Amino acid sequence: MAIVDSGHEDAAVEYGDQLRYSTSLVTQGNHRFFTLTMPSDVLAGCCFATSREEDPLVGFQRVLDERRAQEIADYMDLGFGTIPSSIVLSAQPEANLQVIGRGKTLEFSFQKYSFLIIDGQHRVFGFAKANSKLRVPVVIYNGLTKQQESKLFIDINTKQRPVPNELLLDIKKLADAENNDEALLRELFDAFGEDSDSPLIGLTSPSSKAKGKITRVTFNAAVKPVLSSFAASSSSTIYPALRNYLKAFYRGLSVIDARESIVNPTVFRAIFEIFPDVAQRVVDRAGISFLESDFANILTGIFDRVKPARFKSPPRSPKDLAGDMLKALKSGFIIG
Template sequence: MAKESFSAVLITQGEHKFYQLAMPSDTLGLCTFVSTRDEDPERGFQRLLDKKRASEIAGYIDTGHGTIPTSIILSAQEIADLEYDSRNKTVKFDVNPKSFLIIDGQHRVYGFRMSDSKIRVPVIIYDALSRRDESRLFIDINSKQRGVPSELLLDIKQQAEYENTEEQLFRELFDRMNEDPGSPLFGLLSPAKRAKKKISRVTFNAAMRSVYPVLVTRSEDEIFDIVSNYLSAVKDGMVRLDGDHDNLVQSTTFRAFVAFFVHVASRVKDRFGGDYTVENFSQVLGSLFDRVQSHKLIGTSQTRILEYLEKSFRSEFTL
């Protein structure tokens, strides 16, 4: 059986020792495996592989610009016959498909396998762990680590030059509404994180995506004016209904009202020839806020709130 040897650093943290090294991706693919709950209910603890996610990682690496510096966490199995040479600071092991159990990084490992590129991968190897220790390490890694908030990722996409046309429009619209004191959402937006009683960039983008097709032919200034005027009318109606606008900043309520824009704008176009002013939006929305009940405008279902708005809106029509 083939033996491989790599320079490694021995690190001690608490009661555990592990080795830090760089391993070629093709070697990594030959000597690692995953134990899943489906395949091994008694001993397995990892989730099944998402092949689409692994394929995306492979594609990212194959662009030539991709870099994944995060270490793969492995647990050496007995069959690996792992040895550490303290004088030369190297680890040696048998290359066997069952040499190392993947504790963290299975999608990266499979992505490396699918990739046409061969790269060196940062690896951490624990030795002499029991199955209990492996399971606890898996839990600790997946419960103690926190991913980067989606709000922050959206906020920095411009700097990374990763935005598409739609995301660029939404970012510019969000930023203008966040910075313009005359905006109906001034002081109610949170660009890079979730915040109480504020609309995050993620919520704003999700809401705007539902009406993007009807706005896309307009200029950015026109979109800003039309959406601002509509939201001003909605905000005024919420204040008239509840005495404040707190419900408007709830994620599902905000998304429902933005999706409702199409129905209101259509009626403004019929009545006022497409003059989308605050006054005209308020005229169309006026009787709606006389009919709706405040508690039905909040909840966990955007669809339910939107259906309630649409039903209330239709019921006011008379010849």
């Protein structure tokens, strides 16, 4: 193990070495962090970013865009290389971060997982791809919990530059920033994505937009208005009813050869727009068991009277499609 300080930038660095850099301690509100500069190759060698797809329990970074990282590397290698914004890191236990030299020097162990990237992963991996080297401004937080790391990620990416709403919704639980409706919607969305009996199995995308899949943003916009239809506010009570309703609707779409339309955002929102009316008719006829067959009996009129093209090429407004379906329901309603 060697000790390498900031005055020896060209020294070979190996995993296990102790690195030292001049630093300043900054206090902002309730947070304290260190500011310093590090060689780009050293930074790339001791940082990591966990994507939601790789680790859905604790990860929260966006999936790395290789093209974007390569553009950063090319930018540096062409001699333009000035990227003044700071990389934001969270020191991990492997770093064994310490302040020495009367508080003016930061020492840490150079390990593969010394620092988690909170902000700037494309810049870091662009540095790794580049042939040239430069000093990079760095902000290091120490002693953060996973919840605090997630909350910091949200703060940076909502107050400085936007990230997909799908991702922010996906990590709100980690940051302990959900309200009651958001928590319930998350549980329902997760159930639709995990239950083998769900009509949406394999058709949900928790943290990003994906063609042919339902995102949390679309799901929440569709389902949140119907939550008030239920006296109970637990996912264990609400989910079976919504699952059976959606199964019945999916079966109807399959009959008219429009099953792929279930993931169309307009269609999906229109489906839940009419849920209170359909559910009321089910209760009137069959009680509150909410079986799939009960929903299917009510929905039959929709697929008999609404042209398949309305589902395959829906209007822009979910309310327009919902209006067509409600009209079909009413025209087919017979007392007795």
